Amino acid sequence: MKMTITAALACSTAMFGAAAAAQTMTVGITQNNVGVDSYQTTYERAFIAAAEANPDVNAIVLDAGGDVARQLAQMEDLIQQQVDAIIIWPTNGEAVIPAVRRAHNAGIPVVVTNSNIAEQGFDFIRSFSGPDNVTQGSRSAEIMCERFTALGIQDEARVVQISGQPGYTTAIERQQGFDDRLPEVCPNVTLVETQPGDWNREKSQQVMEAFLIKYDDIDGVYSGDDNMGIGALNAARAAGREGIVFVGATNFAVGYDAMAEGDYWGSIYQSPVDDAEAALQTAIDILNGEDVPFLNYFDTPKITQTNMDEYTKPVF
Template sequence: MNKHTMSLAATAVAALVLAGCGTTSERTSDEPQAQNSKQCKGADGKYVIGMSQANVAEPYRQRMDDDIKAAAAEVPQFEVKFADAAQDNAKQVADVENYITQQIDLLIISPNEAKPLTAVVKKAYDQGIPVLVLDRKVEGDAYTGFIGGDNVQIGTEAGKYVAEKVLPNGGNVVEIKGLAGATPQAERNQGFATGIKANPKVKVVATASGDWLREKGQAQMDALLKANPKIDVVYAHNDPMAEGAYLAAKAVGREKEMKFIGIDALPIPSGGIKAVEQGRLTATFTYPTNGKEAIAAAKKLLVDCGTIEKTQTLPTRLIDKTNAAQIYAQENPTG
């Protein structure tokens, strides 16, 4: 091969290498996104984070926003913008589109429902915006990291607690589910069904959807009470719906006939830990808001130019009358 031919071959190879690297901010869906992307300017940079919240009607979600705000206040490089989708998938899609247009440095999202939010989350990710998904999932893996509890495990723990501790001799359970289409709803249902298998005498006799809201949980429980003369346990997918169910039962004088179990265990006066301590709920299971962890992950990506795990699973624990007061004091020392 003469020198001229060798030179042409080398040029062609170099061109192919450059083409393979890509020169735009777009990426194909099967390419892994570099986590420490163009957004990372180190400690001297300033970063705008967009937080897209499914709704703030649930106390859990308001607490998540509050925890993100408090954690971000400790990182001088961060400015966080908040958007409330108010349980409207179309609005949440528009909120994320707006953040993309604003060219934010990182997106945090807790999706209202998985499927309707998947495409716009992927769009942000494909444009090089790191994406942290909290609590509720999207379909596929076009995001930088997911942070949340293991909802199957939480449901399983709740089911075992009912089967072994609350109803060792069996009994009737009604289940008040969260919003259909939100991944925690399906996973908490699946886990509970697995957990109660430990006791074949425990039966789920009716279910209803309370959409995570206290008022809807109360309305659904009112109908369940009329249709079911014997209810031993109410398993609700979050504490507000469990409290709503308790209020419905109390209104007809049946609250002492049954036990009420929820999930979230917020350490606030209106939260599940206090409800257990005061006797309205028999038990709840902690479900971290992920806010502090999300900001820590954002700092690692944007300020430290580091990497994070694709999935960060946070633990749960049972709160009942034996530990409610102690845990509330630990989590909320101001009272």
């Protein structure tokens, strides 16, 4: 998919028009997989809206459809077009590094959005714009431990985990944060098994169905996002397994609704609109010569049934 958005300045004279055109920045973005979930769909809409609202930006919006080879080809296409900056939402944090390096060598600043590339590629990017996924995983572990403690099962609870897509940096980091933090806050809780749900609700439901058959005693489920968490919740409902504490990350509308219904305990609040707007603004700031942090995080607070009224229901 390719979509080009051009924002043109109204010009009173030919000379003014030429000057305005010279200031226009061409920013290309290659996204991970727009159709895979509502977060990425909302992100794309927000990015396009932000680009259209800025008269100094010409945006080339691409979607890799979850295909590494397609994303590499899109990166090469943007390099050949000599865009001013490239934003990449990596399909795979390691596989995209050669393409990012080529952009860097061509003098094109690269901003990584939402999910970072592997550390060995850090020399080739100007900034990462997005959530701190390790912190998200850590906060999810804290939410779960706090709930177990309130229920009095912190010394015996058993947890299963549904992670995101293997090789995807966000999935790796959220799992790392959870795995490292849970034994620190609840040392007697047992993490029984982790399986990938690939950010897909149906796949996650199947993973949870297998967990429910394999384990008679499951007290908690941690999922790398609420889309997968609702898949797991649906499996538990169908099996008649009650009393399980469900905690996710990236609070989707379906997760918010399930929290309101009392079936889903907590998550991490993250806005795809903030994510998209921050990525574009980071690229613009770099092109304007401003100092930008290498790790340009935006905050993602805890949200549970106890404080959800403080947050607006997600639009995705």
